[in-house]
Amino acid sequence: MAKYIMFQGTSSHVGKSILTAAFCRTFARKGCKVVPFKAQNMALNSFVTPDGGEMGRAQVAQAEAAMLVPETDMNPVLLKPVGNSRSQVIIRGVPVGTMSASEYHLSYSVKAFEAVKEALQRLDEEYELIVLEGAGSPAEVNLKDTDIVNMRVAKYLNAPVFLVADIDRGGSLAALVGTLELLEPEERDLVKGLIINKFRGDPHLFEPAVTFLEEKTGKPVIGVMPYIDDLGIDEEDSVSLAEKPLRPEEADIKIGVLLTPRISNFTDFDALASERDVSLYYVKDAAALAEADVLILPGSKNTTEDLLYLRRSGLEEAVKSVQRRGIPIVGICGGYQMLGRSLADPHRVESDRELVQGMGLLPMETVFTGTKLTAQVCCACNGLDVFGQKITVTRMLGYEIHMGQTTFTDDVMLVFELTERKGRPCNEIVGAASVNAMIFGTYVHGLFDNDEFRNAFLNALRRHKGLAPLTNRGNYRQKKDECYDRLADLTEASLDMDAVYAVLGEQSS
Known part of the structure; x- marks a missing residue:
């Protein structure tokens, strides 16, 4: 006892x-x-x-x-x-x-x-x-x-x-x-x-x-x-978001995360925030995007409502302005779904809206189903191009929590592929990039917790800015x-x- x-x-x-x-x-x-x-x-x-x-x-x-x-x-x-x-x-x-x-x-x-x-x-x-x-x-x-x-x-x-x-x-x-x-x-x-x-x-x-x-x-x-x-140490809920910075501090790389009303799993970005050359901050208004080197659309407990919030607030147009400036845009789970052309909800899983237009930044459509997929996964990153620098990682750990099924309607780069789900072999696309590789997303949470991927991504940004890559970032799990x-x-x-x-x-x- x-x-x-x-x-x-x-x-x-x-x-x-x-x-x-x-x-x-x-x-x-x-x-x-x-x-x-x-x-x-x-x-x-x-x-x-x-x-x-x-x-x-x-x-x-x-x-x-x-x-x-x-x-x-x-x-x-x-x-x-x-x-x-x-x-x-x-x-x-x-x-x-x-x-x-x-x-x-x-x-x-x-x-x-x-x-x-x-x-x-x-x-x-x-x-x-x-x-x-x-x-x-x-x-x-x-x-x-x-x-x-x-x-x-x-x-x-x-x-x-x-x-x-x-x-x-x-x-x-x-x-x-x-x-x-x-x-x-x-x-x-x-x-x-x-x-x-x-x-x-x-x-x-x-x-x-x-x-x-x-x-x-x-x-x-x-x-x-x-x-x-x-x-x-990972924080519990969105109460702690009140203490997060809303503007970037001086740093080599500045990463903005859109702050939506129903943001979920913002711990996805703690590994990025732990890096000494990164200032990670949360974006509530368009002006805060001016200095961003990368923009992230995070997960959401209600993707449809958060997307409509971005549309009403003018932040959706600000995201598209970032895209026109050639700044990389990353979507995780719900944020990934928002980047597509449409969100269909025939069973009214998330809201009373049967169909909502997405941002149209990736050629894909998402349909919400009544079944939530929850699984630990292993995935590979197959040649993600970040400013002309290819990122290939054969084994990355993460997890899925989503109710959407996504299909592609035009050419994309199929850069994220599952190799295991719940310990069993799997071959399924869980993320894609635009043909010019400036926009990419995935259903996999914990992407940036993987040292090899995070380091390659940040060093690609450093090289693009004319900065020398860092080679001694360390192990995130060991840091924790x-x-x-x-x-x-x-x-x-x-x-x-x-x-x-x-x-x-x-x-x-």
């Missing part, structure tokens, strides 16, 4: 996911069989497991920190917003329908909790420690009756809780005191300590506040975590692993780990 420790927050985006990852790496490198768990995640950033299940990216990062292969038991319920207060509901990696907020909370969430309990039972049998993450705040009184991710989980497991507040956004003391006041007595009893996160400056100056909190709440403050620049170790080191140095071990020691084995 496993032991438990849980992180809940005073609100969303206070650092619960990062602390969960930190504890996973801390205990994993001590030889403990540790696993992350989040009962219910609401996010547009998702990942596909080896068996084809879909789960939240935050739990994937936490699994990496724990040195594990991600599995859907780590995140048995995933909600993917599709707009108009509706979300696609995914249970153990498989979509079960699209529901309004009221439909889900009033009639389905308690049923979904059965999947939560089943996943916990399986993990409990296999692991020594389960590091649990809550969502939002446990004190949302309007949601508590149907909550399946915060105190319902803590009470079900009798799990000790550490309550986390983000001091960088202000009001952290009031948030901690207020959250505890709104909890029921048995819920407050489960809270074993408080954590102040994202502190800038000298933590000794915060000591009077620590004393106040401990006296006011009767709960120990087990530590003050510093604000960490360049964390280098070093980030998990750095995070664990900071956590052990900043928190009272003896207090944590004491809490764990109080649980029966």
Whole structure:
């Protein structure tokens, strides 16, 4: 039987996911069989497991920190917003329908909790420690009756809780005191300590506040975590996009990513952002495209609505202006579909529009089907031409998450081809480039995580700009692993780990 420790927050985006990852790496490198768990995640950033299940990216990062292969038991319920207060509901990696907020909370969430309990039972049998993450705040009184991710989980497991507040956004003391006041007595009893996160400056100056909190709440403050620049770890959802740059910084290569209302899987570009010669930024207005060396159209949970947003806002015309200037344009998944001539939705999968014209930058048509394809894949890049420099990579890993089937209506360069899907041989085109090779796209997520492709692409851009290629960029996955170790080191140095071990020691084995 496993032991438990849980992180809940005073609100969303206070650092619960990062602390969960930190504890996973801390205990994993001590030889403990540790696993992350989040009962219910609401996010547009998702990942596909080896068996084809879909789960939240935050739990994937936490699994990496724990040195594990991600599995859907780590995140048995995933909600993917599709707009108009509706979300696609995914249970153990498989979509079960699209529901309004009221439909889900009033009639389905308690049923979904059965999947939560089943996943916990399986993990409990296999692991020594389960590091649990809550969502939002446990004190949302309007949601508590149907909550399946915060105190319902803590009470079900009798799990000790550490309550986390983000001091960088202000009001952290009031948030901690207020959250505890709104909890029921048995819920407050489960809270074993408080954590102040994202502190800038000298933590000794915060000591009077620590004393106040401990006296006011009767709960120990087990530590003050510093604000960490360049964390280098996948972020959970679009809340973190508010902190992304909207204009390029000075760099050899400037890459703009269109920021659409339903952007998904923006972690596709973290590997690019990690490069020292790259400034990656997010584009909300046409003026921000003036300095871009590359423009990327990202994935989308609702390709049709995001395309219409680009059309209404004038950004579609700005994209075409970029194309006329000879700037490379890259589309990933939904962004790739937008580059085509049309998007057909005969079954009204995405919207009530049966047909929408695409941007017309690639000669292809996409039809949405009612079946979502989710799979880990291996693909090849066959001679992609970037400013006259051929890129050929025989083995690249990634994953597919899409509901569209794309056919070509004129000549294209068939540059991305699957060689494996779910570990089985496959021969299927999953991406193409325009005849002049200035526009290309693919259904494969994680394209730029592949070192050989990313390095070749960036060095082609450097040569085009008259810059010498870089030969020592390093291994992206190794960089991420070093980030998990750095995070664990900071956590052990900043928190009272003896207090944590004491809490764990109080649980029966």
